[in-house]
Amino acid sequence: MGFLANYHTHTFRCKHASGDAPDFARVAVAGGCKVLGFSDHTPLPDGRWQDFRMYLPEIDAYEASVRRARQEQPALTVLLGMECEYTREYGEFYRDELLGRRGYDYLIGACHLTELDGQWIGSFDRTTTPRALAAYAAICTRTMESGLFAFIAHPDIFGCCNPVWTSDTAACARDICAASVATGVPLEINGLGFRKPWLDTPDGKRPQYPWAPFWKIAAEHGVRVVLNSDAHHPQDVLANYDDVAALRDRFGLVEADLSVLTR
Ligand SMILES: [Zn+2]
Ligand SMILES: [Zn+2]
Numbered sequence: 001m002g003f004l005a006n007y008h009t010h011t012f013r014c015k016h017a018s019g020d021a022p023d024f025a026r027v028a029v030a031g032g033c034k035v036l037g038f039s040d041h042t043p044l045p046d047g048r049w050q051d052f053r054m055y056l057p058e059i060d061a062y063e064a065s066v067r068r069a070r071q072e073q074p075a076l077t078v079l080l081g082m083e084c085e086y087t088r089e090y091g092e093f094y095r096d097e098l099l100g101r102r103g104y105d106y107l108i109g110a111c112h113l114t115e116l117d118g119q120w121i122g123s124f125d126r127t128t129t130p131r132a133l134a135a136y137a138a139i140c141t142r143t144m145e146s147g148l149f150a151f152i153a154h155p156d157i158f159g160c161c162n163p164v165w166t167s168d169t170a171a172c173a174r175d176i177c178a179a180s181v182a183t184g185v186p187l188e189i190n191g192l193g194f195r196k197p198w199l200d201t202p203d204g205k206r207p208q209y210p211w212a213p214f215w216k217i218a219a220e221h222g223v224r225v226v227l228n229s230d231a232h233h234p235q236d237v238l239a240n241y242d243d244v245a246a247l248r249d250r251f252g253l254v255e256a257d258l259s260v261l262t263r
Pocket of ligand 2: 008010083153230
């Protein structure tokens with residue numbers, strides 16, 4: 001058994017992926033997938049953080065390629081989305097332009113960057129202090145509270161730079177999970193982490209994320225989860241289903257119902 005639905009798919013436009021929407025859709029159909037959501041890294045109206053996202057003028061071609069995937073694979077429900085960093089100044093662009101005028105089916109909230117003391121730091125590599133972890137939890141919370149996002153991508157990426165679980169990582173996880181329950185925004189168990197180099201830690205080798213102790217806390221809070229592959233290459237469109245499903249089952253996590261997105 002593999003993904004029947006995967007809501008986290010990129011295209012070459014983000015500069016660290018390959019293939020275009022029809023290439024991913026073809027592999028998804030061959031693997032028995034029924035719902036495929038595209039969620040490339042969104043362009044921002046002011047061109048900020050441009051190195052890992054499409055340029056704003058590429059947005060029409062991105063949408064056209066998703067439409068082409070939809071036409072070529074009538075048996076597949078193809079959704080149009082974006083993966084977005086949330087700050088208040090971009091709320092209008094996400095709400096009025098993407099979800100509004102352009103009719104996007106959904107947006108993913110993702111906190112690759114954390115605001116700490118007026119500076120933006122990488123959440124993957126610099127959430128190593130109690131204050132940075134608290135700031136990461138805070139931006140995840142603000143992202144959920146915006147009401148713009150269908151779920152939060154890889155909430156446990158602080159596992160990349162924290163080798164061991166501590167009371168500080170636990171506090172960060174609890175804050176994020178409590179916000180998820182309070183806002184009703186599910187959290188993603190992300191398959192891409194299994195395909196990245198594993199981390200050598202005092203407790204042994206493990207994926208940088210998903211980080212198991214985070215998901216234990218998520219289960220205790222009653223968080224709803226979304227399982228995705230986070231494909232950056234067509235051959236990965238349904239990859240690591242068994243791994244994310246095993247984590248779900250290990251802690252008895254319950255999947256969110258995202259059928260509302262398929263209208
Ligand atoms: Zn990416
Ligand atoms: Zn992604």
